[in-house]
Amino acid sequence: xxxxxxxxxxxxxxxxxxxxxxxxxxxxxxxxxxxxxxxxxxxxxxxxxxxxxxxxxxxxxxxxxxxxxxxxxxxxxxxxxxxxxxxxxxxxxxxxxxxxxxxxxxxxxxxxxxxxxxxxxxxxxxxxxxxxxxxxxxxxxxxxxxxxxxxxxxxxxxxxxxxxxxxxxxxxxxxxxxxxxxxxxxxxxxxxxxxxxxxxxxxxxxxxxxxxxxxxxxxxxxxxxxxxxxxxxxxxxxxxxxxxxxxxxxxxxxxxxxxxxxxxxxxxxxxxxxxxxxxxxxxxxxxxxxx
Numbered sequence: 001x002x003x004x005x006x007x008x009x010x011x012x013x014x015x016x017x018x019x020x021x022x023x024x025x026x027x028x029x030x031x032x033x034x035x036x037x038x039x040x041x042x043x044x045x046x047x048x049x050x051x052x053x054x055x056x057x058x059x060x061x062x063x064x065x066x067x068x069x070x071x072x073x074x075x076x077x078x079x080x081x082x083x084x085x086x087x088x089x090x091x092x093x094x095x096x097x098x099x100x101x102x103x104x105x106x107x108x109x110x111x112x113x114x115x116x117x118x119x120x121x122x123x124x125x126x127x128x129x130x131x132x133x134x135x136x137x138x139x140x141x142x143x144x145x146x147x148x149x150x151x152x153x154x155x156x157x158x159x160x161x162x163x164x165x166x167x168x169x170x171x172x173x174x175x176x177x178x179x180x181x182x183x184x185x186x187x188x189x190x191x192x193x194x195x196x197x198x199x200x201x202x203x204x205x206x207x208x209x210x211x212x213x214x215x216x217x218x219x220x221x222x223x224x225x226x227x228x229x230x231x232x233x234x235x236x237x238x239x240x241x242x243x244x245x246x247x248x249x250x251x252x253x254x255x256x257x258x259x260x261x262x263x264x265x266x267x268x269x270x271x272x273x274x275x276x277x278x279x280x281x282x283x284x285x286x287x288x289x290x291x
C-alpha cells in the first residue's frame with residue numbers, strides 16, 4: 001500500500017472515529033440512564049457493523065464541528081469497515097450534563113485494528129491506533145435522545161508497518177491555534193533507525209472529500225528529528241497534520257555496495273483545531289456599535 005493510499009484510508013478512519021465513540025460502562029440509575037443506554041447501543045452497533053441501526057441514533061440534522069453531515073458520516077463509516085473490519089472501540093464516558101431536552105457528553109477513547117490488506121512493501125498488515133477526546137451534543141426527540149453534533153478536542157492516529165511497529169515515533173503538534181498563526185510541528189524517531197530513515201510532514205484542511213497534499217521527504221538529522229513550520233488557515237477549517245516515515249535496513253552486497261531495503265512504513269496524524277478570529281471589518285463594526 002502506497003503512502004498516498006495509506007494517508008487517505010487513515011484520514012477517513014480518523015474522521016469517522018471522532019463521530020462514533022461509545023461507552024461500555026455498566027448501566028446505573030439516574031437521569032442519565034437513557035443517555036448511557038444510547039452510547040452502549042452505539043458501541044454494539046459499531047462493533048457489529050450494523051449501519052442501519054447505528055443511523056437511528058443520529059439526528060437527520062446531524063452536523064459535526066468539521067462540517068460533516070449525516071450522509072458524509074456514514075459514507076466514511078462504510079469505508080472504515082471495508083479497510084479495517086476488526087476495528088473495536090474502547091471508550092469511557094467521563095462526563096454527562098443534562099439541561100432539559102439537551103445534553104452534553106464527554107468521552108475519551110482508545111482503539112486498535114489491523115488493515116485488511118498487507119503492504120506490498122513490508123509484506124505485513126498494518127496496525128492502527130487511535131486516541132481521542134470528544135464532546136457529543138444530544139437533543140431529545142420525543143422520548144428518545146439523538147446525537148445532533150460532536151466536537152473533537154484531541155485526536156492522534158497512527159498506522160504502522162514493519163519495523164515502525166516497534167520503533168519510538170513521536171509527532172508533536174499543538175492541539176489548538178489561532179487562525180493565521182504560525183506553529184511548529186516536529187517528527188522524532190529513535191536513533192536506532194534515524195540513520196537510514198526518511199520522514200515527511202504536511203498539513204491538510206479537514207474537509208469532505210478529504211484533501212491529500214503531496215509528501216516531501218527529508219533525511220532525519222543526527223538527533224532523529226525533522227521540523228516544519230506551518231501557518232494556520234483563515235477559512236474556518238480545522239487541520240490535520242500528517243507525518244510519513246520510511247525505515248530502511250542496510251545490507252552489503254557481494255560487490256561490497258550498500259543496499260537499502262524498506263523495512264518499515266508509518267503514517268501519524270494529529271488534529272490541530274483552529275480558533276477562528278473575527279475579521280477586521282467585523283471587529284470595527286462591533287466597536288462602532290459600542291459607540
